[in-house]
Amino acid sequence: MTLLNLLASRSSRMKASEIRELLKLLDQPDIISFAGGIPDPALFPAEAIRDAYAEVLGGGEAGAALQYQVSEGYLPLRRWIAGRMGKLGVACDEANIFITSGSQQALDYLGKLFLSPGDTALVTWPTYLGALQAFNAYEPRYDRLRPEGGNMTPDAYRAAAAANGGKVKFAYLVPDFANPTGNTLDRQQREAVLDLAGELDIAVIEDAAYRALRYDGEGVPPILALDCARSGGIDKARTLYCGSFSKILSPGMRVGWVCAPRHVVEKLVLMKQASDLHSPSINQLVMHRVAESVFDGQVEKLIGAYRERRDGLLGALEANMPKGVTWSRPEGGMFVWATLPEGIDATELLARSVKEARVAFVPGNAFYADGTGRNTLRLSFTLADRRAVTEGIPRLAALLKG
Amino acid sequence: MTLLNLLASRSSRMKASEIRELLKLLDQPDIISFAGGIPDPALFPAEAIRDAYAEVLGGGEAGAALQYQVSEGYLPLRRWIAGRMGKLGVACDEANIFITSGSQQALDYLGKLFLSPGDTALVTWPTYLGALQAFNAYEPRYDRLRPEGGNMTPDAYRAAAAANGGKVKFAYLVPDFANPTGNTLDRQQREAVLDLAGELDIAVIEDAAYRALRYDGEGVPPILALDCARSGGIDKARTLYCGSFSKILSPGMRVGWVCAPRHVVEKLVLMKQASDLHSPSINQLVMHRVAESVFDGQVEKLIGAYRERRDGLLGALEANMPKGVTWSRPEGGMFVWATLPEGIDATELLARSVKEARVAFVPGNAFYADGTGRNTLRLSFTLADRRAVTEGIPRLAALLKG
Numbered sequence: 001m002t003l004l005n006l007l008a009s010r011s012s013r014m015k016a017s018e019i020r021e022l023l024k025l026l027d028q029p030d031i032i033s034f035a036g037g038i039p040d041p042a043l044f045p046a047e048a049i050r051d052a053y054a055e056v057l058g059g060g061e062a063g064a065a066l067q068y069q070v071s072e073g074y075l076p077l078r079r080w081i082a083g084r085m086g087k088l089g090v091a092c093d094e095a096n097i098f099i100t101s102g103s104q105q106a107l108d109y110l111g112k113l114f115l116s117p118g119d120t121a122l123v124t125w126p127t128y129l130g131a132l133q134a135f136n137a138y139e140p141r142y143d144r145l146r147p148e149g150g151n152m153t154p155d156a157y158r159a160a161a162a163a164n165g166g167k168v169k170f171a172y173l174v175p176d177f178a179n180p181t182g183n184t185l186d187r188q189q190r191e192a193v194l195d196l197a198g199e200l201d202i203a204v205i206e207d208a209a210y211r212a213l214r215y216d217g218e219g220v221p222p223i224l225a226l227d228c229a230r231s232g233g234i235d236k237a238r239t240l241y242c243g244s245f246s247k248i249l250s251p252g253m254r255v256g257w258v259c260a261p262r263h264v265v266e267k268l269v270l271m272k273q274a275s276d277l278h279s280p281s282i283n284q285l286v287m288h289r290v291a292e293s294v295f296d297g298q299v300e301k302l303i304g305a306y307r308e309r310r311d312g313l314l315g316a317l318e319a320n321m322p323k324g325v326t327w328s329r330p331e332g333g334m335f336v337w338a339t340l341p342e343g344i345d346a347t348e349l350l351a352r353s354v355k356e357a358r359v360a361f362v363p364g365n366a367f368y369a370d371g372t373g374r375n376t377l378r379l380s381f382t383l384a385d386r387r388a389v390t391e392g393i394p395r396l397a398a399l400l401k402g
Numbered sequence: 403m404t405l406l407n408l409l410a411s412r413s414s415r416m417k418a419s420e421i422r423e424l425l426k427l428l429d430q431p432d433i434i435s436f437a438g439g440i441p442d443p444a445l446f447p448a449e450a451i452r453d454a455y456a457e458v459l460g461g462g463e464a465g466a467a468l469q470y471q472v473s474e475g476y477l478p479l480r481r482w483i484a485g486r487m488g489k490l491g492v493a494c495d496e497a498n499i500f501i502t503s504g505s506q507q508a509l510d511y512l513g514k515l516f517l518s519p520g521d522t523a524l525v526t527w528p529t530y531l532g533a534l535q536a537f538n539a540y541e542p543r544y545d546r547l548r549p550e551g552g553n554m555t556p557d558a559y560r561a562a563a564a565a566n567g568g569k570v571k572f573a574y575l576v577p578d579f580a581n582p583t584g585n586t587l588d589r590q591q592r593e594a595v596l597d598l599a600g601e602l603d604i605a606v607i608e609d610a611a612y613r614a615l616r617y618d619g620e621g622v623p624p625i626l627a628l629d630c631a632r633s634g635g636i637d638k639a640r641t642l643y644c645g646s647f648s649k650i651l652s653p654g655m656r657v658g659w660v661c662a663p664r665h666v667v668e669k670l671v672l673m674k675q676a677s678d679l680h681s682p683s684i685n686q687l688v689m690h691r692v693a694e695s696v697f698d699g700q701v702e703k704l705i706g707a708y709r710e711r712r713d714g715l716l717g718a719l720e721a722n723m724p725k726g727v728t729w730s731r732p733e734g735g736m737f738v739w740a741t742l743p744e745g746i747d748a749t750e751l752l753a754r755s756v757k758e759a760r761v762a763f764v765p766g767n768a769f770y771a772d773g774t775g776r777n778t779l780r781l782s783f784t785l786a787d788r789r790a791v792t793e794g795i796p797r798l799a800a801l802l803k804g
Contacts, residue, residue: 024472038469038470039469041464041465041466041468041469042465044464044465044468044469046459046464046465046468049459049468050455050456050459050460050464053452053455053456053459054452054455054456057448057451057452057455058452062443062446062448062452063443063444063446063448064443064654065654066443066446066448066451066652066653066654066655067440067441067443067446067652067653067654068440068653068654069654070426100678101503101678101681101682102678102679104676104677104678104679105677105678108676108677108678112539130676130679133675133676134676134677136676137514137673137676137677250468250469250684251468251469251470251683252466252467252468252470252471252682252683252684253468253683253684254678254679254680254681254682254683271539273535274506274510274532274535274536274538274539275506275507275510275536275539276502276503276504276506276507276510276656276678277504277506277532278656279503279656280503280654280655280656280682280685281654281655281656282652282654282655282685283682283684283685
């Protein structure tokens, strides 16, 4: 399927699989792409990772690295993660940490754990596309979570869920530098999510994939930390924190984690035994070594590089975009979210932009569970070097002006 | 939970999670264990794997190895596998190959693809425990497949499934050196499975995890090869072949595959996008290099080592076991299956054996979907060195005689 055919065929919301198809088609050298949501491979700590594989496979650990492993994951890595969670205000130990094959697998398992067909998941409008895709397998409906204010009453959420034959099961959100908007919830908004979840007696799935990538401003405690403080400790919390090494160290190694009450971890372990036994042993041993040695330095390196790219993109938008176009100013993460004047369809714009301006982005309505948001788009700045912003953004802006 | 508590608490069939708990508890230096179903880590091609990680991460491929990857898997690896499948009589190309995180993930996905609650899966009595665990998540019932002869009529299978509110969806089997029995189906038996599947119009899931490990006798074509020959090519076949590198190169890298009609592969790819995006890129790049360079030599090495261990175990059983105990004589794989006289419960025997003889095995009834087979047990020979068989088997035999 060619890209233009794909775009021309879109009468409704693009699916995640179509977005991925789109990204493959966009991978052409003369296209300036703000579409992919991937880290810059030039910034991977490839040398540290290479050394760690060599050390693990060259010493007494080779047998363990290449052999089957327990489903909950490699104990030293789980301990290291528990220590990091402690620094974020979440007192926990290895029994609260479950290793996943990236945080996508955490979303899949949590969907499987909570959702029966017809149940309701609360998500923001827009939200992370991969979460919708993971949850969709379990046939929920979605209702809208508005952490910025304006939620329905608990009774109204419950009534809407019951009218569809199910119950509200969880609220899912990306509180730090969200994909796709780049927005961050302040402490009060996080507390309000916990209030609502408490009244509904539902779980909160906190997707913290971008959390370490803060370029300015003060960090806000994880929802899980606030939950532990009010509930009396992690094993009484309702929040399930999904973390990942993908954005900091390497997505290709597929190592993420869930930090959650022990009774939830125990269920996830059984699920993993049945579904893929365990995440690759060798990658867990290596990730542990690499995290111990370079995690903090790598975060600093990425913050320096991505902050500059974010600033470059924001500056180019400011300098070039016509009136009526607005955008988010993220304090971290990978994405800027732009809103076009009403009536401009970003999917149609993408078709023209790829053809005429050779500039790509992801149309925003893919991220809306209800298929709205047609006048929005997502721009990733992780690969946005000086040329990309100084050439690409003016070309995109010219299209919008024309 | 202590081992003896665990065993004492068993009034019914052990679950896979309990077996795994058992295996952890059995990991004591003075226990001679025939329980684990794992390859010998001393035989892993650790050096070749170490070199491949160093090469992949030291050269121009580092970025791709550490980055996100397409959900269907790394193309050169899929091509290599397609070539191997061709040598087994399955003409196919990369569009028929889907990379999984071990063949356990293939079983999970195929269960998800085919089974709705109440549907029927046909499995042998006994069958691979991990398959039951993967399928159980989708709430099927099981009916008995007898490839050795004695199947019900298609109408009877259909009626039994309908009486439970579902349909027969697939037949699952391990045709070569099965886990747990060690038995291999001959060509006629494989053709009969295809006949039955054709009459029922269901899929056949061929679990080929042990296929390369043949120690004597002639190879039998994969069911998929026979299916392709009668159906006119892989894209018209009903057989889904699950392969794995776990038993030959390394289980800890978690790389397996499905070889199947293109329309099935396409569905599996969407499932994988939603569930974990892709198997680790780096392990796929490395597995491709390692498979290209050492696969055949590694198979030879394992055949030499495991054949000797199988012969040692069979010899010790012959020399020591009392009358009334019988066992399989596998032409390959990892397991010997023993049947005790009626009335001896292998779970009770294990409790005594661990306490009095310090010898361990897996009680066979865990492998029966209906919880029968209480007088059976599985002995793995992959770690059975001379001492294990010359000391362990006489001690186990003495218990049975006493």
